[in-house]
Amino acid sequence: MAQTAEKPVMLSEAVREKIRAYIPRYPSKRAVTLPALHIVHEHLRCVPFKAMEEIAEILEITPAEVHDTMSFYGFFPQAPIGETRLWMCRSISCMLTGGEELLAHTCQKLGIRAGETTADGKLTVEFAECLGICDFAPAALADDGRIFGPLDEAKVDAMLGELKRGPSLPS
Amino acid sequence: MADFEPVLSRNWNVPDSHTLPVYESRGGYQSARKALTTMDPDKVVALVKESELRGRGGAGFPCGLKWSFLPKDRKETFMCINADESEPATFNNRLLMERDPHQLIEGIILGCFATKASTAYLYIRYEYINAYRILEKAVAEARAAGFLGKDILGSGFNLEIYVHRGAGAYICGEETGLIESLEGKRGWPRIKPPFPAIEGAFRKPTVVNNVETLCCVPHIVERGADWFKSIGTPKSYGPKLYCISGHVNKQVCVELPLGVTARELIEVHGGGVWKGRKAKLVVPGGISMGFLTADELDTKLDFEDIRKPGCLGLGTAAVTVMDDHTSIVDYLYNTTRFFAHESCGQCTPCREGCAWIYKTMKRIKGGGGRLVDLDIMLQLASNMGMMPGTTICGLADGASWPIRNAMAKLRPELEDYINTHQEGVRQITPLQEAIFAGQLAEPNLISISLPILNKV
Ligand SMILES: Cc1cc2nc3c(=O)[nH]c(=O)nc-3n(C[C@H](O)[C@H](O)[C@H](O)COP(=O)(O)O)c2cc1C
Ligand code: SF4
Ligand code: FES
Numbered sequence: 001m002a003q004t005a006e007k008p009v010m011l012s013e014a015v016r017e018k019i020r021a022y023i024p025r026y027p028s029k030r031a032v033t034l035p036a037l038h039i040v041h042e043h044l045r046c047v048p049f050k051a052m053e054e055i056a057e058i059l060e061i062t063p064a065e066v067h068d069t070m071s072f073y074g075f076f077p078q079a080p081i082g083e084t085r086l087w088m089c090r091s092i093s094c095m096l097t098g099g100e101e102l103l104a105h106t107c108q109k110l111g112i113r114a115g116e117t118t119a120d121g122k123l124t125v126e127f128a129e130c131l132g133i134c135d136f137a138p139a140a141l142a143d144d145g146r147i148f149g150p151l152d153e154a155k156v157d158a159m160l161g162e163l164k165r166g167p168s169l170p171s
Numbered sequence: 172m173a174d175f176e177p178v179l180s181r182n183w184n185v186p187d188s189h190t191l192p193v194y195e196s197r198g199g200y201q202s203a204r205k206a207l208t209t210m211d212p213d214k215v216v217a218l219v220k221e222s223e224l225r226g227r228g229g230a231g232f233p234c235g236l237k238w239s240f241l242p243k244d245r246k247e248t249f250m251c252i253n254a255d256e257s258e259p260a261t262f263n264n265r266l267l268m269e270r271d272p273h274q275l276i277e278g279i280i281l282g283c284f285a286t287k288a289s290t291a292y293l294y295i296r297y298e299y300i301n302a303y304r305i306l307e308k309a310v311a312e313a314r315a316a317g318f319l320g321k322d323i324l325g326s327g328f329n330l331e332i333y334v335h336r337g338a339g340a341y342i343c344g345e346e347t348g349l350i351e352s353l354e355g356k357r358g359w360p361r362i363k364p365p366f367p368a369i370e371g372a373f374r375k376p377t378v379v380n381n382v383e384t385l386c387c388v389p390h391i392v393e394r395g396a397d398w399f400k401s402i403g404t405p406k407s408y409g410p411k412l413y414c415i416s417g418h419v420n421k422q423v424c425v426e427l428p429l430g431v432t433a434r435e436l437i438e439v440h441g442g443g444v445w446k447g448r449k450a451k452l453v454v455p456g457g458i459s460m461g462f463l464t465a466d467e468l469d470t471k472l473d474f475e476d477i478r479k480p481g482c483l484g485l486g487t488a489a490v491t492v493m494d495d496h497t498s499i500v501d502y503l504y505n506t507t508r509f510f511a512h513e514s515c516g517q518c519t520p521c522r523e524g525c526a527w528i529y530k531t532m533k534r535i536k537g538g539g540g541r542l543v544d545l546d547i548m549l550q551l552a553s554n555m556g557m558m559p560g561t562t563i564c565g566l567a568d569g570a571s572w573p574i575r576n577a578m579a580k581l582r583p584e585l586e587d588y589i590n591t592h593q594e595g596v597r598q599i600t601p602l603q604e605a606i607f608a609g610q611l612a613e614p615n616l617i618s619i620s621l622p623i624l625n626k627v
Contacts, residue, residue: 033356034337141300
């Protein structure tokens with residue numbers, strides 16, 4: 001399974017190195033599948049099929065095995081998502097305090113449906129089941145770690161303004 | 172109990188409580204020192220057994236007993252820390268990790284020392300982004316200070332902790348789903364036996380413990396089993412972090428002795444029901460546990476009493492309050508949608524049952540319900556789960572419980588809703604909607620759009 005020189009590669013050497021660094025942690029290489037998917041997702045904002053093939057090569061498993069795992073989790077998009085991904089909770093405590101209406105409001109305001117990305121590529125909005133931040137219900141979470149809540153329509157508008165300025169770097 | 176002193180959350184409001192110097196200045200890592208330098212592993216197991224600490228992850232299984240199931244002649248043991256915390260309305264593990272990560276690390280050290288595990292995988296749900304960052308830093312700090320790594324505190328005991336991130340699947344909180352996911356596969360729970368203690372992660376004896384369970388251990392080592400058993404109610408000892416959310420004035424997590432009543436939790440700690448209203452339904456421990464009605468609020472929230480009014484168990488002790496303006500239909504619609512979304516799809520009764528019940532609830536909510544639907548839903552619910560013996564894991568029991576409770580406790584309200592909500596509308600599936608709108612039917616739209624029996 002050696003890599004031929006002319007074959008175009010999707011994952012840079014730096015990304016491959018990051019993935020390989022996880023291998024000593026586990027008794028099996030296959031256990032690095034999720035960490036690898038996360039690393040690729042972080043770099044490409046999606047996990048295309050080609051990347052799965054390359055992960056499989058590094059971990060010495062089949063692309064089908066990587067795809068099988070990847071597709072079980074509703075987490076890894078196949079095409080790039082926005083600069084920031086926003087999850088809005090629709091589970092019980094957020095639903096009770098208005099979460100579903102706020103998701104509808106958000107989508108209407110941005111002119112997209114849940115699961116879609118704004119035309120400027122800045123923001124992807126998805127519904128989520130309980131995010132474990134129910135003390136902020138109704139709550140939303142950005143994939144850079146920012147937590148928003150308790151929300152109302154005005155706070156959603158402010159949140160969207162803030163998110164459009166781009167992701168915040170981890171401290 | 173006026174003289175109750177919080178221990179699990181005692182550092183939460185101290186500035187920089189997530190750092191090693193602050194943790195040590197508050198007496199941290201003394202229990203690890205004590206155990207590793209003066210006790211042998213079996214003694215720690217015996218102590219935890221004596222304390223009758225029960226697992227805080229949902230099942231309430233005695234922790235020390237679980238540890239003692241490991242085969243005596245094992246060569247290698249793995250510890251998995253369950254930080255997947257996805258049961259709706261639960262957030263206590265998040266606070267434990269964000270505000271006092273070293274307490275958890277100390278608990279892991281003790282748990283691993285007791286069970287002779289030298290590798291621990293902390294499986295944390297992806298959405299806990301801040302907790303993940305804090306934990307990674309804390310693990311590095313602990314390693315640099317010699318609390319992790321080789322020959323810890325000169326005891327000859329080695330331990331590495333690896334933080335492993337999930338990818339947004341509720342089922343990976345089930346212990347064998349977690350193990351499969353850790354191994355890089357889809358998070359499909361395994362058929363038991365063999366239990367993880369015999370054959371778990373990478374086919375080796377494995378202990379899976381919840382974050383809060385392990386956080387109790389340093390305090391048991393420090394203060395003894397008698398201290399632990401002086402807190403709580405018979406068979407439910409120790410402190411517990413209760414989460415309160417929904418229709419209350421204050422959505423918080425509070426540490427209390429096990430066995431506080433739902434009423435006290437709402438009135439005293441949650442600041443009462445919002446808008447001056449009354450509570451109608453109270454979910455006692457995550458939505459899998461069913462619910463209490465207004466006249467059952469004096470039930471003690473511990474492992475035993477909670478079963479008396481027909482709840483499944485204490486679960487995660489995450490209390491969701493619904494006021495008297497809430498419709499039972501909205502509550503059931505929300506819970507059934509959750510389980511239909513999260514069923515892993517391995518067992519037919521769960522996969523089909525959860526989806527069927529959800530679609531039925533959707534139709535009822537939309538004004539197309541029939542009285543016979545209630546019987547059908549109850550029949551489906553009664554036949555899915557580990558208790559009727561038709562499924563691999565307990566998700567299906569949790570999915571069935573809100574339905575069972577609703578039929579037993581609030582059937583008249585459901586019947587009334589159906590009788591008064593006959594819109595005569597045709598139910599349209601998302602797929603039909605897409606076709607009608609001339610949009611491409613995406614595969615995921617098709618899979619959620621299987622036709623449902625639907626005569627008006
Ligand atoms: C569907 C399902 C989801 C679960 N989710 C979690 C979870 O998110 N966190 C957790 O600690 N336990 C969860 N559990 C319970 C675990 O299977 C297991 O009992 C627990 O982690 C054992 O730890 P403990 O004994 O310390 O409580 C879940 C169980 C089921 C059936
Ligand atoms: S009961 Fe449901 S969630 Fe559990 S293994 Fe079976 S299908 Fe999956
Ligand atoms: S219910 Fe919305 S964050 Fe928990």
